[in-house]
């Protein structure tokens with residue numbers, strides 16, 4: 237009797253393990269030039285939790301244009317003594333040196349926008365839950381961060397703030413978080429909090445102040461209006477207290493923030509220059525607002541620099557008047573003022589136009605080593621449509637562009653990378669300003685389906701493996717080959733070594749990974765592919 241019970245129990249356990257552990261494969265549908273993965277009420281691909289591989293082996297994951305999506309395989313590590321005779325001239329030798337250390341990872345994530353909430357709510361509850369699981373669980377790509385617009389963003393069905401009705405409400409007595417917070421943001425933030433194995437690291441970013449705080453700029457208060465008066469005066473004081481009210485309101489709903497950015501896309505005036513509803517800040521205004529208003533208000537309310545990470549800039553370098561060459565000056569104007577810098581922890585930037593700023597990030601790190609860098613927004617195909625158009629999925633260029641951007645960020649001291657909308661509909665909406673964009677996941681609610689684009693898996697190559705506090709270590713190739721790039725990390729808890737590599741050329745590439753602690757790995761990559769290697773010494 238006891239024996240039978242034990243056998244049954246073991247069998248049950250095995251069945252449960254099989255159900256939990258076996259990965260469900262992508263159900264591919266043809267995109268423009270690479271497939272996307274289809275999920276419906278009954279089937280959806282997922283991933284396994286990463287478990288330690290035996291000594292002498294390395295786990296390899298690959299995503300490529302031909303259609304693999306984080307496909308897992310196991311390779312042998314050749315022992316140190318083994319002299320390799322097969323290396324030819326074209327083989328790249330990639331050496332990892334774990335004694336040379338750089339920045340630590342804070343995390344990866346996406347934004348809990350109202351638009352994401354609308355798309356999630358358009359699906360049956362279980363499917364919406366699955367999307368959050370795809371992003372935040374061990375069976376997904378293990379995001380640990382989330383950006384939360386403070387009030388409405390352009391990716392909201394309507395324009396709103398938390399104090400629209402009462403003109404001149406300097407005491408913010410009618411401040412109130414809105415139905416969007418309760419219906420579109422908080423349920424999914426809470427779900428992600430429950431699903432993530434680690435702490436969810438959240439930061440807030442405001443788009444617009446209430447319009448009564450703004451000048452009627454040349455393009456109207458919603459687009460191009462600037463905050464009235466000067467830092468230190470009543471409008472700026474009220475605007476600083478608005479942040480505190482927001483943090484308190486979310487806290488009383490069980491949601492605590494790790495950080496804030498001072499203003500989403502603060503700069504410039506005019507269409508395309510000022511985001512969709514920014515405050516028309518320049519660098520001296522941002523500096524003085526933090527020093528005179530925001531920093532002190534947060535500190536007085538118990539959200540001081542020891543509790544909350546405050547980030548400046550939060551802009552696409554290309555959005556600056558004069559272009560991306562002006563990013564360095566903007567940031568330095570703020571950070572060289574020590575009375576302001578004491579409130580600031582990091583520099584946030586968006587991927588728009590940042591192709592030219594990698595040297596700036598190196599220099600900023602050198603001058604301000606205590607200020608972290610973080611990419612806080614990125615999306616593709618952001619544009620105004622004359623007529624609503626279905627977004628084109630399965631475009632491999634989009635995968636490559638994310639791979640390049642995340643790689644460059646990590647190679648230049650960034651400690652995190654946060655996508656824009658977690659989910660959008662098939663038109664890349666809703667957006668009250670009639671803009672549209674791509675997201676890693678799109679929802680077709682009439683078909684009861686959602687689609688994971690190739691960018692979702694590219695993000696996974698980083699987010700799933702580079703857990704919080706992973707430390708970048710040195711890696712060097714013996715020859716420089718265009719469109720072949722790499723970055724290596726060591727993880728904190730299990731001491732695993734993670735190497736992410738891409739080969740975005742049209743031909744395969746052979747290479748050899750050398751780690752003097754373990755030996756070497758002879759391997760190769762398909763054309764137009766991204767790989768992640770993980771091994772335990």
Ligand SMILES: *[C@@H]1O[C@H](CO)[C@@H](O)[C@H](O)[C@H]1NC(C)=O
Pocket residue numbers: 263276277278279
């Ligand atoms: C989901 O997709 C699978 C595979 O294409 C299909 O067999 C199944 O019928 C679909 N289920 C629903 C509910 O549409």
Ligand SMILES: *[C@@H]1O[C@H](CO)[C@@H](O)[C@H](O)[C@H]1NC(C)=O
Pocket residue numbers: 423426427430
């Ligand atoms: C989170 O988990 C707790 C405890 O299991 C549960 O009570 C709560 O309803 C969950 N919240 C959400 C949003 O799923």
Ligand SMILES: *[C@@H]1O[C@H](CO)[C@@H](O)[C@H](O)[C@H]1NC(C)=O
Pocket residue numbers: 518519520521
């Ligand atoms: C920023 O704008 C303010 C107010 O218009 C102005 O006084 C200041 O000189 C400007 N700063 C820069 C760097 O242009």
Ligand SMILES: *[C@@H]1O[C@H](CO)[C@@H](O)[C@H](O)[C@H]1NC(C)=O
Pocket residue numbers: 668669670
């Ligand atoms: C968006 O489009 C609608 C319908 O065409 C139009 O009424 C509205 O003015 C547009 N809004 C903006 C901000 O462009």
Ligand SMILES: *[C@@H]1O[C@H](CO)[C@@H](O)[C@H](O)[C@H]1NC(C)=O
Pocket residue numbers: 626662663680681682683
């Ligand atoms: C959504 O799916 C339905 C049913 O398969 C299809 O007819 C429709 O074209 C799809 N919508 C979009 C916007 O792709």
Ligand SMILES: *[C@@H]1O[C@H](CO)[C@@H](O)[C@H](O)[C@H]1NC(C)=O
Pocket residue numbers: 334731753773
């Ligand atoms: C982690 O790996 C390094 C390099 O291989 C080794 O020196 C160190 O002892 C390991 N630490 C732990 C805690 O296993």
